[in-house]
Amino acid sequence: xxxxxxxxxxxxxxxxxxxxxxxxxxxxxxxxxxxxxxxxxxxxxxxxxxxxxxxxxxxxxxxxxxxxxxxxxxxxxxxxxxxxxxxxxxxxxxxxxxxxxxxxxxxxxxxxxxxxxxxxxxxxxxxxxxxxxxxxxxxxxxxxxxxxxxxxxxxxxxxxxxxxxxxxxxxxxxxxxxxxxxxxxxxxxxxxxxxxxxxxxxxxxxxxxxxxxxxxxxxxxxxxxxxxxxxxxxxxxxxxxxxxxxxxxxxxxxxxxxxxxxxxxxxxxxxxxxxxxxxxxxxxxxxxxxxxxxxxxxxxxxxxxxxxxxxxxxxx
Amino acid sequence: xxxxxxxxxxxxxxxxxxxxxxxxxxxxxxxxxxxxxxxxxxxxxxxxxxxxxxxxxxxxxxxxxxxxxxxxxxxxxxxxxxxxxxxxxxxxxxxxxxxxxxxxxxxxxxxxxxxxxxxxxxxxxxxxxxxxxxxxxxxxxxxxxxxxxxxxxxxxxxxxxxxxxxxxxxxxxxxxxxxxxxxxxxxxxxxxxxxxxxxxxxxxxxxxxxxxxxxxxxxxxxxxxxxxxxxxxxxxxxxxxxxxxxxxxxxxxxxxxxxxxxxxxxxxxxxxxxxxxxxxxxxxxxxxxxxxxxxxxxxxxxxxxxxxxxxxxxxxxxxxxxxxxxxxxxxxxxxxxxxxxxx
Numbered sequence: 001x002x003x004x005x006x007x008x009x010x011x012x013x014x015x016x017x018x019x020x021x022x023x024x025x026x027x028x029x030x031x032x033x034x035x036x037x038x039x040x041x042x043x044x045x046x047x048x049x050x051x052x053x054x055x056x057x058x059x060x061x062x063x064x065x066x067x068x069x070x071x072x073x074x075x076x077x078x079x080x081x082x083x084x085x086x087x088x089x090x091x092x093x094x095x096x097x098x099x100x101x102x103x104x105x106x107x108x109x110x111x112x113x114x115x116x117x118x119x120x121x122x123x124x125x126x127x128x129x130x131x132x133x134x135x136x137x138x139x140x141x142x143x144x145x146x147x148x149x150x151x152x153x154x155x156x157x158x159x160x161x162x163x164x165x166x167x168x169x170x171x172x173x174x175x176x177x178x179x180x181x182x183x184x185x186x187x188x189x190x191x192x193x194x195x196x197x198x199x200x201x202x203x204x205x206x207x208x209x210x211x212x213x214x215x216x217x218x219x220x221x222x223x224x225x226x227x228x229x230x231x232x233x234x235x236x237x238x239x240x241x242x243x244x245x246x247x248x249x250x251x252x253x254x255x256x257x258x259x260x261x262x263x264x265x266x267x268x269x270x271x272x273x274x275x276x277x278x279x280x281x282x283x284x285x286x287x288x289x290x291x292x293x294x295x296x297x298x299x300x301x302x303x304x305x306x307x308x309x310x311x312x313x314x315x316x
Numbered sequence: 317x318x319x320x321x322x323x324x325x326x327x328x329x330x331x332x333x334x335x336x337x338x339x340x341x342x343x344x345x346x347x348x349x350x351x352x353x354x355x356x357x358x359x360x361x362x363x364x365x366x367x368x369x370x371x372x373x374x375x376x377x378x379x380x381x382x383x384x385x386x387x388x389x390x391x392x393x394x395x396x397x398x399x400x401x402x403x404x405x406x407x408x409x410x411x412x413x414x415x416x417x418x419x420x421x422x423x424x425x426x427x428x429x430x431x432x433x434x435x436x437x438x439x440x441x442x443x444x445x446x447x448x449x450x451x452x453x454x455x456x457x458x459x460x461x462x463x464x465x466x467x468x469x470x471x472x473x474x475x476x477x478x479x480x481x482x483x484x485x486x487x488x489x490x491x492x493x494x495x496x497x498x499x500x501x502x503x504x505x506x507x508x509x510x511x512x513x514x515x516x517x518x519x520x521x522x523x524x525x526x527x528x529x530x531x532x533x534x535x536x537x538x539x540x541x542x543x544x545x546x547x548x549x550x551x552x553x554x555x556x557x558x559x560x561x562x563x564x565x566x567x568x569x570x571x572x573x574x575x576x577x578x579x580x581x582x583x584x585x586x587x588x589x590x591x592x593x594x595x596x597x598x599x600x601x602x603x604x605x606x607x608x609x610x611x612x613x614x615x616x617x618x619x620x621x622x623x624x625x626x627x628x629x630x631x632x633x634x635x636x637x638x639x640x641x642x643x644x645x646x647x648x649x650x651x652x653x654x655x656x657x658x659x
Contacts, residue, residue, distance in 0.1 A: 029399060029400065029401075031399075031401065032399065035398075035399070036399050039392070039395035039396065039398070039399060042391070042392075042395070043388075043391070043392035043395065043396075046388055135476055139476065139482075140411075140476075140478070140479070140481070140482040141387070141410075141411035141412070141413065141414055141479060141482075228386075228387075228388050231387075231388050231391055231417070232387045232388055232391065232411075232413070232414035232415070232417070233413055233414065233416065233417065234387075234411070234413050234414055236386055236387055236410075236411065236414065237476065238386065238475065238476065238478070239386075240385060240386035240388060240389060241384060241385050241386070241389060275392070278392070278396070279396045279399065282379060282381055282393065282396035282397060282399075282400055283396065283399060283400045285377055285378070285379045285380070285400075287380075288353070288380045288381065288382035288383060289353075289382075291383070292383065
């Protein structure tokens with residue numbers, strides 16, 4: 001029981017912070033209700049997928065700086081393919097976008113494995129490559145999104161307080177993450193992140209696993225890009241502010257930057273916290289130049305607090 | 317833990333009291349949404365919004381969402397402003413179609429929505445915009461005329477993919493069609509960033525390739541600086557009415573150039589329009605376009621306008637057109653102070 005609690009202590013702590021934040025939000029804005037939850041849920045979609053993408057590669061001991069650019073490529077690809085497409089063709093477009101994401105991720109991973117250049121350098125270079133690709137596909141905001149696809153993330157699901165966008169997020173994450181984590185590949189991803197030499201000596205194909213981890217990252221980034229197009233109704237070639245936000249949420253969510261430790265639930269709760277903080281700062285009319293300082297400070301304080309708890313836990 | 321909870325509750329109650337008192341007054345609350353931070357033009361726009369809200373006497377508080385983000389981030393900001401219960405939202409849209417969903421939700425919630433600087437396609441929104449296509453056309457036409465209809469031009473655009481950049485590109489291309497012998501020898505996106513634009517022109521000048529004229533999308537004074545620093549003879553340069561560039565037009569010897577007006581104070585005008593609508597004074601049309609004018613330092617009229625616009629108190633990146641007659645009421649000092657209601 002105690003071990004279970006310690007293992008999930010970080011996530012439980014994040015949930016407690018989230019609950020307090022919801023109470024705080026309700027106090028400063030008594031009208032906060034179902035529409036507020038819906039706004040919050042829709043706002044977190046792209047951040048959540050970017051964070052999931054980043055979490056997978058960080059667990060594998062890497063980092064992908066091209067997440068936001070891959071999202072832009074996926075977003076504009078979706079917008080171009082869906083422009084004037086019928087309902088049936090939209091499904092094909094979605095499949096193509098997901099394949100594009102997998103391919104981009106796999107290319108990132110393959111380059112890292114083949115060239116042996118550090119992840120941070122390769123993905124930094126690929127950030128510019130994918131940014132250019134997005135601009136080649138669409139040099140300005142354009143294209144469109146099929147209405148039924150957009151409807152998937154609008155309004156409530158069965159009960160008024162459950163946003164469809166949250167269900168969409170949960171379904172996508174569970175569909176990819178649960179089978180992956182329970183598979184041999186999932187175990188290998190944790191293994192190479194923890195100690196790639198030990199993983200290699202245990203018979204894990206380090207190179208192939210790394211490429212697969214980056215491909216999954218590309219897949220999540222593609223879904224994230226798709227949600228951008230679903231939200232706005234068109235494609236934007238300029239990458240949004242998802243790179244640093246995803247790293248922040250991953251760290252805040254309890255994934256160790258060195259790799260091998262963490263899961264998706266913590267980072268996703270961290271995303272909700274960060275979006276809710278942003279909402280509260282807007283509700284409080286805090287000076288916009290101060291909001292980023294507040295957001296950064298919260299991150300540092302929470303991570304430091306967690307570090308202290310972890311240290312004390314180890315020394316008891 | 318109990319102590320911590322007590323403290324959090326105390327902060328929450330304080331915050332609740334603060335918001336409650338803000339809401340108790342009978343003036344309007346106006347929300348502002350802007351997606352480019354740290355750019356002189358946009359900063360002037362936000363300061364114009366603050367100053368106009370203050371001098372109008374009708375605004376209790378401004379709720380400002382001002383950060384670097386994309387259309388999806390702006391959707392989030394606008395939905396947060398709806399949650400905050402503002403009476404009107406004045407926004408500089410990230411692109412013309414991408415934020416329609418939140419605009420429609422705001423209008424459905426009874427909130428007045430005014431888009432400034434760039435247009436939006438959502439029905440029911442009011443648009444008060446600088447005519448970006450005309451902005452580029454005027455400057456490009458002047459430049460091509462200076463070159464006698466033929467020559468090598470460096471085309472320094474804004475941010476790739478931005479709506480205003482696309483509109484300006486349309487205007488630039490329209491002028492190009494009228495002067496078929498003009499050759500674009502180098503086309504770059506400055507991202508509307510001074511350092512990036514300067515590096516790009518320095519890189520080009522160091523190649524020694526020909527340049528007869530430069531068209532810039534508002535990253536201008538650093539381009540003149542780069543020519544001077546590189547010891548390359550100055551060529552005709554088109555920029556915006558930014559204080560630094562307008563200063564160079566008046567003082568740099570042997571420099572021929574022109575500034576096209578693009579007032580950042582359109583933000584203040586947007587606040588005025590929102591207040592008029594809230595007071596029941598509806599405009600004749602949902603869209604009002606502010607046409608630019610050109611100030612060239614080689615014609616007497618332009619020279620006089622440039623001389624009159626000199627203002628050493630302004631940040632070099634701020635447009636000198638700090639007021640729009642009929643739309644803004646604040647003084648020069650008030651916009652420079654950049655204080656809104658309650659600050």
